[in-house]
Amino acid sequence: MAGKQLQAKCLCGGVRIDADIENQEVGACHCDICRRWAGGPFMAVEASENVVLAGTDLLGIYESSGWGERGFCTACGSTLFWRSKDAAHYAISAMAFDDLSEAVLTKQIFIDSKPDWYAFANETKSMTGAEFLAQFSSEEDKPNG
């Protein structure tokens, strides 16, 4: 199913992303890796089709696990996306989009890794890290790390 073609970019505009977003459901990840990397919970929308990157000379990729890597702008430092190593699946920062006006925060994962000093008031589904990872049968599929 083709979604809506949406544009995202980093702070300096050097790295740009066009992606087919099927739905504007935002998931927040509270895991230690995401929080350190994103400077807060990583809030992202899923994209697996027609993700086109431009300005890739400025794109930095950090391999954060055996199955995932994280994209950022090397000029301005913006957090841009998590993707599976095969680049088949992206979680693109909800904050990077020009217009995500239909967005709804629907899910929080690694809720057990969230520090006590903040909490979202939104009504969402919540999953612990173990609950989240249990959905995936093999190590390669794990969309975290």
Ligand SMILES: [Zn+2]
């Ligand atoms: Zn930039």
Ligand SMILES: [Zn+2]
């Ligand atoms: Zn995370």
